[in-house]
Amino acid sequence: MEPVFQFPLALPDRGHGNLTQELHQQLRSAILDGRLIAGSALPATRQVASALGIARNTVVSAYDLLIAEGYVTPRPGAKAVVADVAARRDRRGPQRLDAGLEDPRLNPLWRTPFLRPDAPRQLPERCFRLGIPDHRHFPHDVWRRLSAQTLRTWSKTRFGYPPSEGIAELRDAIAQHVAFARAVACVADDVIVTSGAQQAFDLLARLLVTPGQTRVAVEEPGYPPVRAAFAAAGARLVPMPVDEEGLCVEQLPEDVRVISVTPSHQSPTGVALSMRRRRALLDFARQRNAIVIEDDYDGEFRFGGRPLDALQTLDRDALVFYVGTFSKSLFPSLRKGFIVAPAWSRDALITVKHCADSHCDTITQSVLAAFIRDGHLARHVRRMRAIYEERRDALLEGLRGPLAPWLEPIPSEAGLHLAARIRDLGLAPAILSRLPRYAPGAQSIAEYAMSASAHPAITFGYGVIDADEIRMALRAYAVSLAELDAR
Template sequence: MELHLHISGDTDLSGQVYRGIAAAIAEGRLKHGQQLPPSRLLAEQLGISRKPVSDAYSRLTYDRLVIGRIGKGSFVNSAREPTQVAKTESAIESNSTLNFWRTLETPLRHPMPEGSSKYEFIGGMPAPAHFPHDEWRRCTLYGLRKNNGFLGKYGPTEGVPALREAIARHCGFSRGVRCTSAEIVVTNGAQQAFDLLTRVMVSPGDVVAMEDPGYPMARLLFTGQGAKVVSVGVDKEGIIVDEIPPETKLIYTTPAHQFPLGMPMSQARREKLLAKAHEIGALIIEDDYDSEFRYEGRPTDSLQSMDQHGVVAFVGTFSKVMLPELRLGYVVTPPALVKALLAAKHVFDWHSPAAAQYALAHFIEDGSLLKHIRRGHGIYATRRDELIKHFQGALEPWFRLIPNTAGFHVAAVATRDIDIRLLQKLARRADVGLYALQDFYTERTPQKGLFLGYGAIETLDIGPALMRVRDILQEMS
């Protein structure tokens, strides 16, 4: 890599090199301890003789901006803060659009390790300590070997065939989804699947209907695309279909277990929703975010498996079942949308990393994924039982759990008038991370309560953490 220095003309070459390097150090472009190129190499890169560069290095060393180490080279010697260059803000014509994104709230960000509490009830985070690193490392090496054919090339936009075939078998086995690999588009997580579906289905001003409470990141994405997002209420059976406007183009729902409340959509409500979408010509986005982990009751059909008219796009992700940083998801799309989705992904993203796709395909095909899900199911079931025990015991005077059958979070509704924000603040001081249920509401009157993820907290920590919460509630009372 070349050191960027601008040399003009043939005069004062040594001074120009000196001032260029000194300015780069002052502005922080050259960091303390960073090695400078040898004088001969820098001279060749700049197209000048070696002597001006050597003279500049000598002067930099004399001024203690650079230190020479015998046998190793010349290194930057500046531990001071870089000089900030003031820039004036010009009147950009797109300022209204910029202000929209500048002021946009970005919820559900996971705290960095240094900002986390000892006991974290954050949602959407699987149990990282129980991830099968050895099996995944083996599959990653396999993926790198398989990817040799794509080195230096762009991969297929729809995803590598091996992964699409593996996904078709996996979601058919685990969720009853009826599809072929030709109907699957691999995406960078579920969020990109939502983005692509919105791009091809919605124009600015079109109506998108979604559950309220619901997934904030989906709402923000629809809003960012210029859609008019209409909040639709939920009850114990799921989304209230009669509240969906007739002009709706897109319906976002979480039927396996409603996000964030957790109850599954009833069979009758599913049938009614499918009939409504067919009647008004809307597409349903079925967000099946972590339904692999089911604890009680009979399995429910996916909306996609019940769809007779091509009105459901089934979105799945491996962020919850494996690791968020994997950033691989998929959409099972109605045949009529495949060509448009591929065109959109090609334009906005081109393709997802091929090596990771091959690794995941191998992880699915050799049975490692199902083994990991079974192991995770046992861990999450134990944690869920521990949460239920404490909310039906020590915390019963303050909260009631909403029954749920899947995933790795629960919602607890307050049965007293509790200041949830104050509870969060006091709990954080006690090293317990709590999250408010009201943050998932937009227009509907929010229920006071807590959203409790149990992927990031160890089973043995749940009791001590909730006892701290109980003590805080007693003091607040």
Template sequence: MELHLIIEGRRGLAEQVYRQISQAIQSGRLAHGQQLPPSRLLAEQLGISRKPVEEAYRRLGYERLVLGQAGRGSFVNAPAAQAGKPPSPALLAANAALAAWREYDNPLRKVVDEARARYDFIGGSPAAQHFPEDDWRRAVNAALRAERVHRSRYADSAGLPELRRTIASHAAYSRGVAGDPSRVIVTNGAQQALDLLARVLLEPGACVAVEDPCYPAARQLFRSHRARVAPVPVDAEGIVVERIPEDARLVYVTPAHQFPLGMAMSEARKRQLLDHAARSGAVIIEDDYDSEFRYEGRPADSLQGMDRDGVVVFVGTLSKVLMPELRIGYMVAPEALAEPLAIARNLSDWHGPTLIQHAAARFMEDGSLLRHIRKLGAVYAARREALLAGFAGPLAPWFETVPASAGFHITALARRELDMPQLIRLARRMDVGLYSLEKFYAGAAAQQGLVMGYGAIDTLDIPPALERVRAVLQQMDS
């Protein structure tokens, strides 16, 4: 990599080199410990003789801005940052737009940067220690071989054909989703699928109905597209269809495992919702984020599998099964939406990394995904039982759980008024990570409770963690 210096004229060459390197160090453009190119190489890059560069290096070394290490080279020795008045920000024409984006912030975004507690009940994080590294490594090696054929070429914006085929087969097998591979669009996580749907289907001021409570990042994403977001309450059967505005262009739901409460939408409510969409012309987004894991009862039909009018988009993800860092999401769209969504994907970022897509296709084709789901299902079942036992026993005076038969989190509702911020703060001091239900609500009727994910905590750690929570609650009562 070349060091960016600009030489003007043929005079004062050593001074020019010294001044520019010194300014780069003082400003932080050259970081502390960064290696400078050898004097001979830098002279060749600048088209000057070596002597001015050596003279500049000697002066920088004398001032301790550069330190030479025998046999290794010259390294930046940046001084401690000088406290000074920061430059005044420019008055940008887009300042109002920037301020609006700050209002769209998602409360879950900050959780990513927080250090995990020893006993952490964060939701949405799969069991990292059970990731099938050997199977994935074999899939990546196969992907590297496949990439040789298509290297230096752009790919289909909707995703590699082999991955779309395996996704269509997997969704049909596990969730009863109907649709051929031509209607599958691979995305960078489910979040990009939601963004593409908003880009294609919404204009400023269009109405989007969302469950309340719901996934905050979805609600804020629709708001960022200047949509009018209408929170719709849920009951024990799912979204209350009668409360959906008649002019809603989109309806966002999580029918298999309502996020974050956890109950499943009843068959009757699903049919009512489908009838509403067919009558009003709304598109339903079915976010099926973690229903691969089921513990009791028979599998319920997906909304998309029940759809006879082409109004449901099925959105799925492999992030909750494998790991979030892979960013593999997908949607199965009605025929009328498939091409516009592929065009929007093309304009947005053309396509995702093909190496990951090749690997994911191989991982699914050879049965590794289904084996991993079965293994994790047994792990999560044990953790779920431990959590339910704790809330039915030591924590029963304070909480009751919402019935849920899928996913890898449960929600516990407070039986009486609690100071939830204090509970979360005191539990954190005891190295237990708890997460409040209230931040998932948009309306005023937020229920008090805890969203208890069990992907990131071991089964044997759950009882002692809940005992610490009980101790905190007793302390608060006293």
């Protein structure tokens, strides 16, 4: 039997779906896609029913729906024909993202280029990509066991709406973890669970910013999503330079009311905020009634001497909001972060969280709480610290050895990435152009800057690349750069 349509129709078996609805939707898609041309006659309902092995009433009902929606035009005494829906397709608007963002109906803020997310880069699995921990060493079996245990012990009371600030077990586990690992003084009531650090920044921006008025100091170069969160809330951003001691506190303008900082491992340079500047920053905030947001995104991974105390630990005036995440210590798709908030802000922050995300998920929170409570997080961090330290040493070995004529490592004692300045500014374009081939995933620090004034430098991640691979890649990179001197 000849097919009634020149394209396949995939209908469910009898009793396994709504045949009328499926036939209607597939024919409608064919009309919108142009596979059924405007003006062409539809096959007779008896012919379609016989060819597809379905009841004629099913076909009649599907045709009636298409007629009612204007996709098909009936003709007395003749076959119905496909309507001209070109105008309808045009009204759907531009399909390209760039074009759609120019639509004047959108809030002008969301048409701002620097707020648009970059398209994901196609990178090999083992590379110098930033911000990604190594999944190969994660205790998957432990996580699966705790997940199964959580589901087995699930009670019907857990099917209700959990508190927006997070379940009590996880907030208590986080409080104990940061007190032990980072000397952050807090209790469970101080902790608000978020969907990663990015939601934490969004909530704090909503809480602390008066649109068009509040001036927020951000590191330059710095972490772009932080800038985006505060810009979206209507803040007036004040880019602040960073040097070998971290944020240049002495240059903060008098009228700044919020300061966002990565004191343990500056993003992206990797430097630590010196103790002198930590105290100066807290003094500045206290004297001007300003707020400090401390982003401690990978502070668990310290190498070398005793880590400097967190700003929150030094704070005696309830000025610091401490933001943490499990994306680096565990895995990004967990989507769990947290804020340790001063007592005076807690109720308001919970209200903001409730408006944005009224109820956190419960299952993953329960698994994470058990993972922390039973000591698995602390053991995993200790194990990964040794692995990452070996990779960091290999990276430093390459920067101080084969790559020394072109790159100078920036001192850093923490985290999952390390930066290096380009020595010869004139060679910077050629050095950076070779990154995708010889050090895929590594990034120019210019990608983190709001202006072009940042000294040329490269940031190398070592979360997902082994030490031997680092050495091999950097040696090849050095051979390539040596060709520049030979020209």
